[in-house]
Structures are given as C-alpha cells and as structure tokens.
Amino acid sequence: MAKIAYILLCHKDPEGIIAQAERLTAAGDFIAIHFDANARREDYDRIREALDGNRAVAFAARRVKCGWGEWSLVEATLQAVTAAEAAFPRATHFYMLSGDCMPIKTAEYAHAFLDRDDVDYIESFDFFQSDWIKTGIKAERLIYRHFFNERSHKWAFYTSMKLQDRFGLTRKIPADLQIQIGSQWWCLRRRTMEWLLDFIKRRGDVMRFFRTTWIPDETFFQTLVRHLVPEHEIRTRTLTFLMFTDYGMPVNFYNDQYDLLTSQDYLFARKVSPDAKALKDRLGKLYAATGVSFPISNEGRSLFKFLSGRGRVGRRFAPRFWETEASLGRERxxxxxxxxxxxxxxxxxxxxxxxxxxxxxxxxxxxxxxxxxxxxxxxxxxxxxxxxxxxxxxxxxxxxxxxxxxxxxxxxxxxxxxxxxxxxxxxxxxxxxxxxxxxxxxxxxxxxxxxxxxxxxxxxxxxxxxxxxxxxxxxxxxxxxxxxxxxxxxxxxxxxxxxxxxxxxxxxxxxxxxxxxxxxxxxxx
Known part of the structure; x- marks a missing residue:
C-alpha cells in the first residue's frame, strides 16, 4: 500500500504547520519540513519542539532563505526531499505541499488512488511550444543568467538582462534536455526521486544551468522527470487543486466551499484561507476518516469562472467595441x-x-x-x-x-x-x-x-x-x-x-x- 512522504515548504503559521504534520502522520504517512530561513527562529524552534519525538517527521538539514522565482525554492525542496528519502525508507511516494494546502480526501482514498497506477503526477509541458506562460518573459528565463530577484531588485534584474543581450552573453540549454514547464505541486514515486537525486549528483552542468534560471521551481523537476521517466509513466497533471484569478493571483477557499473542494478529482487543495478555520477543521478531520465515498463532479474551475464573472455590468469588462463594418443597408x-x-x-x-x-x-x-x-x-x-x-x-x-x-x-x-x-x-x-x-x-x-x-x-x-x-x-x-x-x-x-x-x-x-x-x-x- 502507498506510503506518502510529504515535502512541506512553509514560512509562517507555526501552529498550522504543527497541526498539518500531526494530521498527516497520524494517518500513517510521513512529512519532511523545510521552514524558510527568512522566518523567525522562535517559530521554527516552536515547530521543532512540538514535533520532537514524532518519528514520522523529519526536518531539512539546512534551512534556506527563499525568494520567489529564485533557485532557493528548488534548493529548499531538495533539502527536504533528501531528508525524507533518508529518513523514510518505507515511503513509496513524495508529495510536494505548501503550508496553505489542505487535504480534500481521506488518507484511505489517497493511498488507494496512488496504488491504482504506477505513475508520476507532475505537470510537464513543452516550455517553448505550450502556452503555459501567459505573461512576462519566456525564453529569457533560460538563455540569460539571473543573479537578481525581479521583485526585490527590479532595476538590477532588467539591467542585467539588457547587458547580457547587448554583449551577446546568451547561453545554451544543456543539449540533452528538453525544457518542460508546469506547476511545482507534484507527486513522484520513490524510484523516480532516487533517479533524480542520483542525476543531480552526476550532472553538475545541469545544476549550474538551473541555479541561474528564472523561476526554476516551474522547470527543474518538470524537465528532469520527463528526461528520466518513460512518457507512459507520467500523468501530466497535479493532484493539488488550485485556481488563479484573471489577475494571476491564487484563489483562496473559504468555509462554505467544503462540498465543492471534496468533489474535485484531486487529493489536496491550495490555498485555503487562514480565516477559514471551520473549513480547515472539517478537512483536517476528513483526512483521518475511513469509509468515506466521494462523488467526483470536478466542476470547480468552470463554476469559479462562471461565478466570478457575475456582479459587474459587463460583468467582467465593459461592453466591447467590436470593429464596425459596412452597413447592412438602410432599407433592410x-x-x-x-x-x-x-x-x-x-x-x-x-x-x-x-x-x-x-x-x-x-x-x-x-x-x-x-x-x-x-x-x-x-x-x-x-x-x-x-x-x-x-x-x-x-x-x-x-x-x-x-x-x-x-x-x-x-x-x-x-x-x-x-x-x-x-x-x-x-x-x-x-x-x-x-x-x-x-x-x-x-x-x-x-x-x-x-x-x-x-x-x-x-x-x-x-x-x-x-x-x-x-x-x-x-x-x-x-x-x-x-x-x-x-x-x-x-x-x-x-x-x-x-x-x-x-x-x-x-x-x-x-x-x-x-x-x-x-x-x-x-x-x-
């Protein structure tokens, strides 16, 4: 039967992290935690103290200061993965989570789901051919070296790119890799993770390349899994239900959306609002339950699109000004x-x-x-x-x-x-x-x-x-x-x-x- 080692990346809410770890391990699974080094040391100490003695919990050997879009997010993930792989030899799957994720199925359901097919679950679309990137730079993520964070050092980020372009300092992608892109919320088999950890030890060139790409958490695992695993053993999807608004922001879930979440064809949901305490309580209890059946309707995204479009005249935009063409005819x-x-x-x-x-x-x-x-x-x-x-x-x-x-x-x-x-x-x-x-x-x-x-x-x-x-x-x-x-x-x-x-x-x-x-x-x- 499947045993899941959850890879938890988090940076806040120590009480929520403790509850998440206790909830997941109580159902027989494992968890490896990386707590952002930017966060308060006393919060980290509180988590360590509360979970001390729980043999199903491991911690990353080194805490990394994480920044959005940086290699540090992949480095933190690898720190937690390495800890989990060593501490939990019985784990059959490694499942990536954030502190904002909550289970929307029982552990019983999740284990049966993963036992059903011997495959990896990870979004991996062709970087150049797909339309996964909707806005912003695309090829520039890869062909230039990124040493600055676009959010915290915008001027330096774009000036660095312009200088590299001016002096022809573009670089080539490792020849044997076909770059893929997708969500960072994956679930990989133990064998795949062992192959991946072995690959990164051998391929210093690949590691150097990804360390200076932009937003590598959307390309690193996605590319390497597709490189190492036969295509028929990959399901190009995430098992974590998440949605984004028209403005590219994650949709938050609230107390009245329990039925909607549990009816989706996913195992976890992200992001559950910090204020949705009743929803968190219900979902937390759900994971340990047994004998629960789930009618899967999977209408969440279409329902959100429908409901979020209501309420404003135009209801999402003002009436469009379509191109005008010649008249139909005054006499018609x-x-x-x-x-x-x-x-x-x-x-x-x-x-x-x-x-x-x-x-x-x-x-x-x-x-x-x-x-x-x-x-x-x-x-x-x-x-x-x-x-x-x-x-x-x-x-x-x-x-x-x-x-x-x-x-x-x-x-x-x-x-x-x-x-x-x-x-x-x-x-x-x-x-x-x-x-x-x-x-x-x-x-x-x-x-x-x-x-x-x-x-x-x-x-x-x-x-x-x-x-x-x-x-x-x-x-x-x-x-x-x-x-x-x-x-x-x-x-x-x-x-x-x-x-x-x-x-x-x-x-x-x-x-x-x-x-x-x-x-x-x-x-x-």
Missing part, C-alpha cells in the same frame, strides 16, 4: 429573436419560416454547427462570425435576396444587439420569456459544465439561485438598454396575448401572428 430590416431556451427559439423561427416565408437563421453567433450557406469562409468559425458579424449578416441578406431576415441571439450577447442597433438598418427585437423549473436549470448547469452528474445536491442547491438570478439579470439588461421596437412574448400567458407583440415584431397581420402564437408545442420542454 433585421429581426432578432432572443431566448435563453434555444430549442424554443428554434421552434419559433421555424414556425415563422412556415407562416411568413421569411428566411431565418438559428444561433449563428452561439452554435458552431448552425446551418449556414457557404459565404467564402467567413462562416466557418464562431470567432470569424462574431468578429465580422455585420459583413456576415449583410452576406446572408444578399444570399437570400431579401430585405428582411430573422436571427436568434442568446440573451447574454447584449453587445451584439447594441452593435446591430447602431447600424443604419432597421432592427427589431423580440424577447421570448420562458418559465424555468429547477430541473431545467440543473440540466442547463450540466450542459454548460457548471455541474456534473455526480455534483453533490448541496452544491446544486447553492448554485440554483445564482443561475436563476443570472437569467433574470440578462433579461433586465436587455430591457434597460431600451431598444427601439422591443417586443416580448411570454410562456406564462395565454397564446392570444402574444399575438399583438408577434404581429408588431414581424410586421404581419394578426391572423398570421395567431397561427404562430397558437402553435401548441411552442413552449414544450
């Missing part, structure tokens, strides 16, 4: 049907086609597989359609040789509606207001990836009010925009009440509008 009329239930809007526009003969297109800006004629390639992707939307719609008018065209748009796309309303053509808008049952909203959450088949009911219950509000918010935004020619039909009223708005929207007689409004299957889910 664009009829926009807006409905959150796409199948109902499609049913409505099909009925409009049958009764009026008007050409109509379904969700051309929302569904990639919407049927469209060949328009020279502009219709091939959603990105192209949205970027060149006026040109696309103008070509549809020309293709059908018509002055009236019906299209469907999702209510979230208010910016599209505003752009078409700013055109010299005539634009009318029809909102189809539907009823939303809890079952429908749950199904919607699953379709868009906010929930899975095994998402706990507690998470669904918390999510439902947000989704319901989101639908209402989109409708309110459309009404607040005060679009001219705006009409609305509703599922909750008798069909005859929808005749007048349909007739006004389509510019047809009441008799024809009645044929459409009285379609008995129009609002069927």
């Amino acid at each position: 009329t664009l009829l926009i049907v807006v409905c959150k239930k796409w199948h109902i809007a499609k049913r409505l526009v099909e009925r409009i086609r049958q009764v009026t003969g008007l050409p109509a297109v379904d969700y051309l800006f929302n569904e990639a597989n919407t049927a469209l004629p060949d328009l020279g390639g502009i219709q091939t992707t959603l990105e192209k359609r949205t970027r060149h939307r006026r040109a696309l719609v103008r070509m549809l008018f020309d293709y059908w040789q018509t002055d009236q065209l019906v299209i469907c748009i999702d209510p979230a796309n208010v910016d599209l509606m505003q752009d078409f309303y700013s055109d010299r053509s005539n634009t009318r808008l029809l909102e189809v207001e539907c009823d939303f049952t809890d079952d429908y909203l749950i199904g919607h959450a699953r379709r868009v990836g906010l929930a899975g088949d095994r998402t706990p009911p507690e998470t669904i219950d918390k999510l439902l009010p947000t989704i319901r509000y989101d639908v209402r918010f989109e409708s309110d935004r459309i009404r607040d925009a005060d679009f001219a020619g705006f009409q609305r039909i509703r599922q909750s009223v008798p069909p005859q009440e929808n005749i007048v708005p349909l007739a006004a929207f389509l510019g047809i007689s009441a008799d024809k509008a009645r044929e459409i409004a009285e379609t008995d299957y129009l609002f069927v889910d």
Whole structure:
C-alpha cells in the first residue's frame, strides 16, 4: 500500500504547520519540513519542539532563505526531499505541499488512488511550444543568467538582462534536455526521486544551468522527470487543486466551499484561507476518516469562472467595441429573436419560416454547427462570425435576396444587439420569456459544465439561485438598454396575448401572428 512522504515548504503559521504534520502522520504517512530561513527562529524552534519525538517527521538539514522565482525554492525542496528519502525508507511516494494546502480526501482514498497506477503526477509541458506562460518573459528565463530577484531588485534584474543581450552573453540549454514547464505541486514515486537525486549528483552542468534560471521551481523537476521517466509513466497533471484569478493571483477557499473542494478529482487543495478555520477543521478531520465515498463532479474551475464573472455590468469588462463594418443597408430590416431556451427559439423561427416565408437563421453567433450557406469562409468559425458579424449578416441578406431576415441571439450577447442597433438598418427585437423549473436549470448547469452528474445536491442547491438570478439579470439588461421596437412574448400567458407583440415584431397581420402564437408545442420542454 502507498506510503506518502510529504515535502512541506512553509514560512509562517507555526501552529498550522504543527497541526498539518500531526494530521498527516497520524494517518500513517510521513512529512519532511523545510521552514524558510527568512522566518523567525522562535517559530521554527516552536515547530521543532512540538514535533520532537514524532518519528514520522523529519526536518531539512539546512534551512534556506527563499525568494520567489529564485533557485532557493528548488534548493529548499531538495533539502527536504533528501531528508525524507533518508529518513523514510518505507515511503513509496513524495508529495510536494505548501503550508496553505489542505487535504480534500481521506488518507484511505489517497493511498488507494496512488496504488491504482504506477505513475508520476507532475505537470510537464513543452516550455517553448505550450502556452503555459501567459505573461512576462519566456525564453529569457533560460538563455540569460539571473543573479537578481525581479521583485526585490527590479532595476538590477532588467539591467542585467539588457547587458547580457547587448554583449551577446546568451547561453545554451544543456543539449540533452528538453525544457518542460508546469506547476511545482507534484507527486513522484520513490524510484523516480532516487533517479533524480542520483542525476543531480552526476550532472553538475545541469545544476549550474538551473541555479541561474528564472523561476526554476516551474522547470527543474518538470524537465528532469520527463528526461528520466518513460512518457507512459507520467500523468501530466497535479493532484493539488488550485485556481488563479484573471489577475494571476491564487484563489483562496473559504468555509462554505467544503462540498465543492471534496468533489474535485484531486487529493489536496491550495490555498485555503487562514480565516477559514471551520473549513480547515472539517478537512483536517476528513483526512483521518475511513469509509468515506466521494462523488467526483470536478466542476470547480468552470463554476469559479462562471461565478466570478457575475456582479459587474459587463460583468467582467465593459461592453466591447467590436470593429464596425459596412452597413447592412438602410432599407433592410433585421429581426432578432432572443431566448435563453434555444430549442424554443428554434421552434419559433421555424414556425415563422412556415407562416411568413421569411428566411431565418438559428444561433449563428452561439452554435458552431448552425446551418449556414457557404459565404467564402467567413462562416466557418464562431470567432470569424462574431468578429465580422455585420459583413456576415449583410452576406446572408444578399444570399437570400431579401430585405428582411430573422436571427436568434442568446440573451447574454447584449453587445451584439447594441452593435446591430447602431447600424443604419432597421432592427427589431423580440424577447421570448420562458418559465424555468429547477430541473431545467440543473440540466442547463450540466450542459454548460457548471455541474456534473455526480455534483453533490448541496452544491446544486447553492448554485440554483445564482443561475436563476443570472437569467433574470440578462433579461433586465436587455430591457434597460431600451431598444427601439422591443417586443416580448411570454410562456406564462395565454397564446392570444402574444399575438399583438408577434404581429408588431414581424410586421404581419394578426391572423398570421395567431397561427404562430397558437402553435401548441411552442413552449414544450
């Protein structure tokens, strides 16, 4: 059975470190601790005193002063790894943790998970080909030697790079290495760790190279594991659940996110807020529990993206200013049907086609597989359609040789509606207001990836009010925009009440509008 030696890098919260060590070792695992030499000596002494006598705890032989982005972080990790490898011969896996990590599964579950496959878990993507680095310098991390910290000595950091560039002092990457990049939160088998420790003893050139690279904790282990271990024995993922905001900052987890965390396909989570004492207490007790089953839904990232995008009009950004193209034509009329239930809007526009003969297109800006004629390639992707939307719609008018065209748009796309309303053509808008049952909203959450088949009911219950509000918010935004020619039909009223708005929207007689409004299957889910 798997026995885990946790490699804990920490620099604060001695009481939390003591609790973490006691919790993990009580379940039969081991822990090797490196406590940053920048931190207070009395905090370190308190940890040593509290854990003295616990034979499942080891400490790095030497404490290193750590700085973000520096080799010191890798050096500290190697100090703890070396201590663990010597002290715990029964350890089968080495798992990298920080003081902000908490278990989100039981030890029983973690051991069974690691026993399932004889592999290493580490993110390792090609440094140059992948898009793992989103901002900042890239190749410069490797080809220049970095002796200064970018955060604490910014001027010296960038001046050093400029001088190296000016005098042609770039260096080559060790020829036999293909540099990889990924998260520093890995879990490696004992055999892999022994190979790695032996490799660094033999390869002074590799050690010299990485000692002066920038942010080597994202490349050192990732590169060497990929160099030493067959590809089929590597899972390119981390077992620690972590997320980042749009600003590149780690997301903190709080007391009300216990169910969300335990339903993710990970063993630990980072970062749990220092203020989330109730969450820490629950997760701490969880690790030692037995017989616990975990319904894995794994919707955490998509759920966070959805929820964090709410609350600001624009809700993440102000309405975008899309590129403007030639007018659709002053004499043309664009009829926009807006409905959150796409199948109902499609049913409505099909009925409009049958009764009026008007050409109509379904969700051309929302569904990639919407049927469209060949328009020279502009219709091939959603990105192209949205970027060149006026040109696309103008070509549809020309293709059908018509002055009236019906299209469907999702209510979230208010910016599209505003752009078409700013055109010299005539634009009318029809909102189809539907009823939303809890079952429908749950199904919607699953379709868009906010929930899975095994998402706990507690998470669904918390999510439902947000989704319901989101639908209402989109409708309110459309009404607040005060679009001219705006009409609305509703599922909750008798069909005859929808005749007048349909007739006004389509510019047809009441008799024809009645044929459409009285379609008995129009609002069927």
